[in-house]
Amino acid sequence: GENVEQHPSTLSVQEGDSAVIKCTYSDSASNYFPWYKQELGKRPQLIIDIRSNVGEKKDQRIAVTLNKTAKHFSLHITETQPEDSAVYFCAASAGGFKTIFGAGTRLFVKA
């Protein structure tokens, strides 16, 4: 069945450095790719998303890139801050109502 793989499972960076989280998806019909941030004990929150007709999208310090041919998409966070510490989930949807989530990346930003 459909699958989304996410790497790395844990990422530790120094404050001010960049962080990159990568995902691959199996369903070539996927056309919507959201990213969620979940702080400890809180609900997941949508932080950015990208559709298959776009290769890159930016919102301040975060950006997402999509390579449809390779079925890869990535989240880039620049100038990381301690408040960026959280679990990040990528996801993929093939236009229906089922969204498949990756297993998550725990990001630690060290001050």
Add this chain to the structure above:
Amino acid sequence: NAGVTQTPKFQVLKTGQSMTLQCAQDMNHNSMYWYRQDPGMGLRLIYYSASEGTTDKGEVPNGYNVSRLNKREFSLRLESAAPSQTSVYFCASNSGQGRGYTFGSGTRLTVV
């Protein structure tokens, strides 16, 4: 504007007991979802309701039932709880296909 409201926040059940998790949204969203979150496994879809009056199975529906009571409310029922159903449950809603979710605050369920 409360968004998505879930109750209860915490629950402990004995094996074989039943319970219903409640979810309500005030964003006039058409679609609602129930996910479970287990360590290292991300979020897995249990059931969803594309619109009022419809429900469909997700990835892991066994042991659960749902009811879309009206456009605002979508409940999840465990008829006979099992330890494998120990998890954090999230309700979510969106305006339709290919849209981001708004999640509720979650229910931490322990089955002993």
